[in-house]
Amino acid sequence: MPHRTQLDTEKSGRSEGRHRLVDVPGGGRIHLVEQGEGPLVLLVHGFPESWYSWRHQLPVLAEAGFRAVAVDVRGYGRSSKPEGVAAYRMLAHVADNVGVVRALGLGSGGETATIIGHDWGSAIAANSALLRPDVFTAVALLSVPYAPRNGFRPTDAFAWIGGDEEFYVSYFQEPGRAEAEIEPDVRGWLAGFYAGLSADTMRRPSAAGGSLHFIAPGGRMSDRFEDGGALPSWLTEAELDVYAAEFERTGLTGALNRYRNVDRDWEDLAAWDSAPIRQPSLFIGGELDASTTWLSDAIKAYPETLPGLVSSHILEGCGHWVQQERADEVNGLLVEWLRGLR
Known part of the structure; x- marks a missing residue:
């Protein structure tokens, strides 16, 4: 099957949203897709995704009376890709x-x-709300819980987590290293990564071979992908083509550079150490997602770290890609929460 580009997908009618490029401070431009009229809801994706990760949410939020806007984060898709980590x-x-x-x-x-983020987008949304409460009046976090900055330098913590193996965030630190693994076969790598974190195709903890979050000495992340290449139920071949075409065009460096700033972020955000987010908030995570199990203490701390929390939900039998794996359920929770903000 030939790969379909994102533009082909738009022309076919799969997306009814309006595509725009807007100027942002510093001379960059952000590509976005918007649908609907009403209060603005900004949707921020994670790694390795794009605005397209919100394809199931855009029309539903628009129908519910909101102006839903999904961005390509800098380094992704048609947004600016500045040089330098x-x-x-x-x-x-x-x-x-x-x-x-x-x-x-x-x-x-x-x-x-209102800002809503998933995966790295969750951290970006949380920090947007934390640093600019005058702009972002409410925040919803998907998959990755809010964990305030603390006294541990991130790369030191990740090295400790890895033990005899290498934690995936550590693996992503060196420029060019992960790119050399991924870019020769972007589509195949994305398929393995999406499947590895999806409820219906992920490797169970008791299975042989180990977690894809840890890399054996001298190995690659893809060594831990499941054999057979089965796609998760939420992802069609055509949808995978959309993701793959974008990264085949742009490469992965811009996306991976987010991981390469964890220590710089820790230094930049020193003034907000242990700071709570006080705006109305929502959390949605997957029961089978490592993010919710590793950060279970962060979820327990929500009364202190998210004092404006309206509700928190762990979706039974769900993996990491919550708004795609369980689109109807997530849409219902988002709409209910957003309407309550009014």
């Missing part, structure tokens, strides 16, 4: 989100938004 620090992502809200609010008097 430091250009992907958390402060830059927060500035991009503020710039998008300002650009969309020009002439309408609306310069605030």
Whole structure:
């Protein structure tokens, strides 16, 4: 089957959203897709995804009376891809989100938004709400819980987690190393990675071979992918083509550079050590997602770290890609929460 590009997908009618490029501070541009009218809801994806990760949410939120806007995070898709690892620090992502809200609010008097993020997008959304509560008046976090900055340098903590093997965040640190694994077969690597974190295709903890979150000495992450190449039930071949075409065009460096800023973020955010997010918030995680099990203490700490939490949900039998694995359930929770904010 020939790969379909994102533009082909748009022309086929799969996406009814309006595609735009908006200018953000620093000379960059952010690509976004928007649907609907009403209060602004900004949707921020994680790794390795794109605006397309919110394809099931855009029309539903629009129908519910919201202006739903899904961005390509800098380094992804059609958004700017500045050179240099430091250009992907958390402060830059927060500035991009503020710039998008300002650009969309020009002439309408609306310069605030609710922000919703998944995976790395969850961390970007959380820090956007933390640093700019004047702009982001509510925040929903999917898959990755909010864990405030603490006194441990991240790369030191990740090295300790890895033990005799290498934790995946550590594996991603060296520029070019993960790219050399992924880019010769972007589509195959993405298929293995998506499947490895999906409820219906992931390797169970008791299975032989080990977790894909840990890399054996001298090995690659893909060594831990399941054999057979079965796609998870939420992902069709055509949908995988959309993701693959974007990364085949852009490469993975911009996306991986987010991981390469964990220590820089820790230094930048020192003034917000242990800081809570006080705006109304929502959390949705998957029962089988390592993010919710490893960070279970962070979820337990929500009364202190998210004092504005409206509700927290762990979806039974769900993996990491919650808004795609369980689109209807997540859509219902998001709409109920958003309507309650009014």
